[in-house]
Amino acid sequence: MLPFQRVAIIGMGLIGSSLARAIRVRMPTVGLVGTDADAAVRARVTELGLLDDVPDSAGAAVVDADLVILAVPLGAFAAIGAEIAGELAPGVVVSDVGSAKQIVFDSLADLLPQGAHLIPAHPVAGTERSGPDAGFPTLFEGRWCIITPPADADETAVARLTDFWTRLGSKVEVMEACHHDLVLAATSHIPHLIAYSIVGTAADLEGVTRGEVIKYSAGGFRDFTRIAASDPTMWRDVFLTNKDAVLEVLGRVSEDLAALQRAIRWGEGDALFQRFSQSRDIRRAIVEAGQDTAEPDFGRHTGD
């Protein structure tokens, strides 16, 4: 039996539209409703035929749904919570796809009615593209989905949400929200912040033209520009809502970078070599864990 009969997706960008597409493929009998604050996105989603129904408001979308998934930037959660609270069906599971998890409780827990189960989730999947045309049905296949139930979570609700993501092809892991936020700060948020930062630094460097930065980006820089092309609103909200863990990890990054800087200044080749040698093991382990391609250069086919 399917874990849910009627799913409402709030926010139809890359993730929301991929979810709709994946549900259509994997659970075609599920009723599928969704909406987006942007009228142009709603029109496009209607045109693409991704949903059974595309109402104008989040409140209208969640009526009769037994699963509601918020797929909007984290800064919009509280407003949407207030909008949908009065329309939720009894026993509904309210979940999300946000990249930080403690903030989901902070934003929604007090707003939702008795009987609604708030079970946050984070599919660790995505691309640098945004919007409903960027989505695709296989986005979650083979990827981890981290579910962060509250301590007093309804076990059936957690099991149903686990079943749901497993059916979409994901591998599910359950952990505490605060631990999720630290782990993802290290594996996702800080890499994005550094990428945004360094892309900006290089673009503004005096003595080096922007054209030169673009021309010689194959030397390594272009790898950073991919994730730095991700949705700026979504990422602004990640950094604002996972502030503590991000600042904690960023402090470490700055320390380690300062140590390398000092080693370069003083010509400490052994220290550099030792540090650089460790990274190959991590790369190998990531490839062996199926988390990246084994092909050199990501198997890139540059237009040349």
Place this chain on the structure above:
Amino acid sequence: MLPFQRVAIIGMGLIGSSLARAIRVRMPTVGLVGTDADAAVRARVTELGLLDDVPDSAGAAVVDADLVILAVPLGAFAAIGAEIAGELAPGVVVSDVGSAKQIVFDSLADLLPQGAHLIPAHPVAGTERSGPDAGFPTLFEGRWCIITPPADADETAVARLTDFWTRLGSKVEVMEACHHDLVLAATSHIPHLIAYSIVGTAADLEGVTRGEVIKYSAGGFRDFTRIAASDPTMWRDVFLTNKDAVLEVLGRVSEDLAALQRAIRWGEGDALFQRFSQSRDIRRAIVEAGQDTAEPDFGRHTGD
């Protein structure tokens, strides 16, 4: 007419062995000699049949060559210069593939005999792999090769080297060594340093296991691990030999990162959004310039 009749390649790693392969394909009549300090590499190169002759020493390799290319880490240049100086043919062009260029003059200019033309070069191409098995003949196709002749360079020598790299499929650009070193610090050296640094930071983070870092690396971290898997000896030497430009750009990176850190701490969402929005233009320009693939996620095919 071919620009060179007999090419000696010193160092048969990723770049040296790719050069040999590319010359075989593009200029099959050229005499091809090469060597490597590592006997196992020499044996493997012989087995692969990449060269006409694989002598044991750099001195023996350069005899009668009209082009000598150093494809070893920058820290080994001076020793090789001393070794080959007495064996060089009159009029030989001595070049290299190193990632920093002023150091090439510092290491070699005083050692080479009158009549040898030192014309440094840097093909901006590579992968994260190392060794003679990692090379492939199309590595330089469509990529930039930067030539940094001295102010008093022999024009014919520069023209012959330009012809050589053009025949290998590269687009050639001529610039001053010091400018090269600043541009490449921004587009290549600093990205590698940051990648090495952050991969180490994440691997050592308390409260987060290495297994978790690997498992959830698809959130962005894995993009950094690719270039951080590059040859540690080569990169140690890049940072030691391009110290000034690297420290200059790194100072800018630290400042800009500190500004983002402050914006996060004080909840300055507009500043974050503004900074993050600029990066998309750079990414788009890199793709339009043919310096990266337009496919989302690098067109990755992760084993899932």
